[in-house]
Amino acid sequence: MKSETVKNMDVLLRPEKFRAAVFDRTASEEGGFSNYSYWRSTIRTFFRSKFVVFIVALIGMLILMAFLYPALSKTDPGAISTNPMTWNKRPNADHWFGTDSIGRDIWARAWYGTRNSFLLAFFIACSDVGVGTVVGALWGYNKKMDPVMIEIYNVMTNIPSTVYLVLLAYIMNTSFLTLFIAMASRGWIVEARFFRNRILSIRDSEYNVASKCLGTPMRRIVSRNIIPHIVSLIIMETALVIPYSISSEVFLSFIGIGMPVDAVTLGNIVNQGRSSFALHPYQMLLPTAILCVITIAFYVIGNKFADASDPRNHV
């Protein structure tokens, strides 16, 4: 039985059945690379879960609406009515989510508020993460900065963030700008330390040390091995700072040192709705729902993206 198989193989593998392949330069190059692309895999892993697709679509629609509505609609979110008949109206055809205690349209206010709060949070996130990345990169590559930066970090993070915010909002007259300054002046140092640690650990990881020993120029290591990692971290951190900033604005409004009362922000709308909740609960419903969806969605997106950007989770 066994010898028979061997005999058959001999018949099959007769030399005249083979011919030498022609050397093909492009084909030989192809074998050396996989068609793995970091970003394609990250995005594919990210969107693999239906839940994430749903949340991204939802948040996309909310933000689109928040920017389109103020641009297209003629309703003024601050228009006060002198006619008491139009105050505290329940939801109806004219006012989809009713009116508040001085006759302002809640549907319009909610979208204006979403836009303003989101823009504020987005600018804060960009500034925190942007400054944080640059400072973190310099810090990671420059040991001399250590003593100063660590002391700044200790001092700033030792003051609880709420106390710091309360303090700054208390001494400044709050407006978009001062609120931005208050939050952005603290956030960057936390991000800087985070990025410094990540850059250090990526730079000193074995494959980069090995690559450096093989003579890869620094520029290539930075552009191919460090920046892609950092970009995904930047996206993740930005997504996570946004809900935090929105929450801070709501918190400051509650304490009474948030945006001026006539500013249309989610924090103001929710707190105004809160004061009339006992009699007119519907006034708080829509703004709160939007607020919850936005904060949860960004939080989830940030975390899911962090998972997806980790090459160990790629397929």
Next chain:
Amino acid sequence: MRAELPGLAGQRAYSIRGGPESLLRYILNRTLRSILTVVIVFVTVFMLLRFMPLNGYFTDEMLKVSDEQTRMAYLRNQGLLDPPFSQLWRFVKNLFAGDLGRSLTVYPKVPITILLCEKIPVTAAFGAASLVLGMTLGLLMGMFMARYKERLGDTLGTFYVVFVRAVPSLIYLFFIQVWVSGVLKLPLVFYEDRPESWILPTICLSLGSIAWYAIWLRRFMVDEENRDYVKFAMVKGLSKKYVLRRHLFKNAIIPIAIYLPSDILFIISGSLIIESLYAIPGTGGLLTKAIQKQDNNLVQVIVLMYAILSVLGVFLGDLLVAFVDPRIRLTEDEG
């Protein structure tokens, strides 16, 4: 109020060389550094507070009666127009004499020391109750989530954590106050003589820390799960439950323990939101009121108190971990 845990436990690590002698040096070093940090924080906050609105230095009646000139004379008389550093010096001198100044608008002319002596016990009682509740439930939940990783319990726990951490706390705290109090027939605000009015504020106070303890314990336990000693213990034939409890838990709890002193100190800080919602006469509610009524003296003392408490908490946390963790190494790691 609590800072995020910095990534993994390792990032905060110190490395040990030598025996108890270097531990002593570490403690000394750390103490001196904390004192420096306290001084810097104190001076910074005090200087920032010099920018407080001037109106906040007057009591209501003074604002009503006096004209611009008398007000300025009053400010000068009180030394509020002096250079900031001489104001700082006077404040520190008074501080060591046990005088923190007087409240202006919230409780006109009452010494702040007396106010704090009244408020701190109330807040501390709530804080202690919620710390115990939060830690017990949080650690149990974290262990449960790690035990049933990626099953229904874990998913539900994650939903809870995401909700508590992402949604502004004001919103769910408010709805708990309005709806849950109605459903459970509990009082809407705090009454000193009704013990059942303690229940909701305590639970509300611990919601955040339950989520915090749960998510970090879960994460550290999952990290530890793949270590060799765990695999070895399982191979020896120990049950998963036993290994989780006796081997894994102790190692996973250390990076969390670093925040325990902060938590203990901060039981006297109270929550700004919860104390205002339930009208609890504590320090958090006091700060909110002081801000709303622009009482500069009160704001200054409470903010400084919070800042110093938190520096102290971080310091004690580092010391605690240096003693508790046998693996600790005592020179700072390179990132």
